[in-house]
Amino acid sequence: MAKPKQIIRPEDITICESTQQMISKARRDGVELFFDRAEELKPCPIGADSACCKHCSMGPCRMNPTDPYKRVGVCGASIDTIATRNFGRMVAAGTAAHTDHGMAMLELFRGVIEGTITDFQIKDHLKLGEVAASLDIETDGREIKEIAADVYRELEKTYTQVEGEIPLVKRVPAKTLETWRREGIVPRGAMREIMEMMHRTAIGVDQDYENLTKQISRTALADGWGGSMVSTDISDILFGTPSPVEITVDMGVLKEDQVNIIVHGHEPNLLEAMMVSTAAPSLQQMAAEAGAKGINLVGMCCSGLEVLSRHGIPHAGNFSSTEAALVTGAVDAMTVDIQCIKQDLHKVAGCYDTVFVTTNYRAKIEGAQHIELDEHDPLKCTDEIVIKAISRFKNRSHPIEIPRRVGRGVHGFSHEYIKYMLGGSFRGGYEPLNDNIINGRIRGVAGVVGCTNPRSKQDFSHVELVKELIKNDVLVVQTGCSQVALAKAGLTTPGAAALAGAGLAEVCETVGIPPVLGLGSCVDNSRILMAVAEMVKTGGLGESIADLPVAGCAPEWMSEKAIAIGQYFVASGVFTVFGHTFPITRETKFEKLLFEGLASKGLGSWGFADDPYEMARLMLAHIDKKRQALGIDT
Ligand code: SF4
Ligand code: MSK
Known part of the structure; x- marks a missing residue:
């Protein structure tokens, strides 16, 4: 006799009460949702560990994740080659998504400059000036359109430059850039990097996992400090740089x-x-x-x-x-x-x-x-x-049932605004961020970002992780779907400072900010890069991004874009934890490289944990290690 199908309770699928209510309604209405399919379609365990290759028709070749070095593919590819190539293609796809989106923004900008597009305008002249200055473009006494045309020409190189360093690496702290140069991972234009990544991961090309990993970092950096950063800058120029605004969610x-x-x-x-x-x-x-x-x-x-x-x-x-x-x-x-x-x-x-x-x-x-x-x-x-x-x-003909929940918060914290709010500089103003980190009121800064995923309870890890972090005086910055989870939970209001440790609460109450700062969409992770670069340049917290007491996490990630983001943070020097799944076979040389080896080269490293409390523990341990190394272990 067939076993009756187990019905999962909505409260075991998500902590979002509105979504729970709608899962129940969908069941009554006979409507299938992706949560149902996630239950029915169990992931292939070999694919989940990235131990399968289908890069040619001699395969697909499946390795044994529990005994990864037992066999090799028909062509002789090892588990390290296979897993690294798979990872590289995820980074290439994620980078392509962000950079193609950024390029679309740049084309819109060009149309506005040329006057062929008239429904959008250059709205934020201040931001245009700042972007121009960061690219060494002269602004004094020049017309806005002239400056914008030069900015366009420079930023186009982010995509098309076939050799040399893309212009936005000017924003990278000197020592971090020096590390990239030594490692040979300073990005050229994204088109070149993605093309080379795809080439080198094809059958019979690059079969040295360490060499491939360099290209993975280079490609991801073309996203974070390239395509995504351009997208943020141009969107700000055209539509306005965010500043704190009261919001409603749910x-x-x-x-x-x-x-x-x-x-x-x-x-x-x-x-x-x-x-x-x-x-x-x-x-x-x-x-x-x-x-x-x-x-x-x-x-x-x-x-x-x-x-x-x-x-x-x-x-x-x-x-x-x-x-x-x-x-x-x-x-x-x-x-x-x-x-x-x-x-x-x-x-x-x-x-x-x-x-x-x-x-x-x-x-x-x-x-x-x-x-x-x-x-x-x-x-x-x-x-x-x-x-x-x-x-x-x-002509509405369906019964309507709207969950009554509305969350409130304050969002719109661009890195420019954080700088302004904390005294015009990350150090030396009336409430400087760096000084508060040095004096220990703020233990460190964490980026908690990314998707939700039907394979983990929606929002749960985001909310629990962030609660743990702020309780331990870690200021949290957010992008993407994660901040919606926190806004629904009420943690993006200034009142949420009550849940923070005494030091962080004091800073939040003095400045009038929440302990959890929403910075925007997933391309706006570039704002976090800019914030950490600013922290290094301001001084007092080491010479490179890898020295900072900061960490990142995508607790419920699902998209290839998230892997590209994770890799550009790691390559920039940030310890980055992913939750629930990680596309890698354990106990392999490639795993050791990502989780330990990159840090020994002056970059960051990956971490993995299955539950939010362990994620928090890993991040806090890293932050404390960096504080100790800086001699600010108060
Ligand atoms: Fe198998 Fe090698 Fe072809 Fe991959 S590239 S499918 S490992 S033969
Ligand atoms: S939308 S990439 S689910 S954050 Fe940017 Fe959310 Fe992740 Fe998509």
Whole structure:
């Protein structure tokens, strides 16, 4: 007799109560969610340990992860070659995603400079000036467009430069850059690095895991200090550098009596255009005539974080909640552009007659309607979507159940703002960050970032880890879906200082900041790089990023982009812990290199832990080790 299928309780799947409520509703409605498939589709244990190669048709070749050196592939590839190549291709894919996104922002910038795109403008002249100065571009007495054209030309090299160092390495602390030069990992343009990474991981090319790992670091650095950093800078120049703003999160931001439009994905331009469309008097009037009290624009995932940080637009939830938001029945339209968009959103939307629209030529979904966002006339796309959403509102035919929860917080902490807030400098102002680290009020700084993953209880590790860190006087900076988890848990309010250790609480209360600072979307991890670079340059905490009492963590990661981010932090000198899974076979030379060997070369290192308390323990131990080495072990 077949065993009855075990039904997992929603509270064992997620700590997000809104998502729990929607999982129960989806079950009642007979709608399958990705949580259900994660239960049914168990991961292949050989693939999970990255012990399988399918780089040619002599394979696929499967190694034995419990006895990794017992055999080699048909071509003779060892477990170290196989696992390193797999890891390298993840980094290449993640880097490609961030850099292609950054390049799209740069093309938009070029259109604005050339005057072919008129619906977007250069909004933040101060940031443009700062970026120009960081690239040694003259600004005195010059027209904005002239400066912008020079900035464009320099930043284009981030992608296309075939030899030599990309311009943004000027921002890297001298000693860190010296280490990169010694190791031969200073990046050229991302196109070159990704191309070489793909070449060297093909059958019969680079079969020395140490040599391959150098290219892995070089490729990842072309992302962090290249494509991602350009994306952040250009988005700030065009849409404004974030500064602290009060925000609301969770599914309670949806409104039963309004037309609800969710924008999900990664590119800020779609949401910026949607802000204009939803505010248009003619469309507001149309919504009113349909019986709506207004048009409610809401973000999800990283698109949402871009506009949450800049404009305080409400945010309905992170990666694991995107289907669940549709289950409310209250979403009249969901638009998506690129990255982290589950294919089955289209199907779930169909179950509730929600208008579901893809908008980017790079990312269509079979069967889904596509209304392309053309930056030359963006409102054509967004107006059409708003009209469709109003029509769906008018004809709503599904019962609506909106979870009532709304979390509040203060987000929008760019690295520029952190610097300003902490006294105009990371050291020497009225509440300098470096001095507070040196005097021990702040024990260290941790970046807690990244995705959620249906293979671990949604949000749990993010929240528990951050609670442990702030309790131990570690200031936490955040990007991506992680900060949505913390905002829902109420830890991004200044009042959360009550949960911090005495030293950190004192700093937070004096400056008026939360102990957990949301910095933006996943490309905005570049803001964390800039913050750590600034900490080194300010002085008192060593000469390279690897000397700092800082650590990073992606406790519930899932995307190849996360691996690229992790590797660029490690290559920059940061101890970086990943949770729940790590794509590597244990007890191999490649594992030893990533977890120990890179640090001995002056870079950072990887760490892994399965539960948030162990993640915190590893990070605190690293921070304390660095404090001791700096002689500030107070
Ligand atoms: Fe097997 Fe080598 Fe081909 Fe990989 S490259 S599938 S290890 S034969
Ligand atoms: S959206 S990459 S799930 S952070 Fe940037 Fe969230 Fe991870 Fe996507």
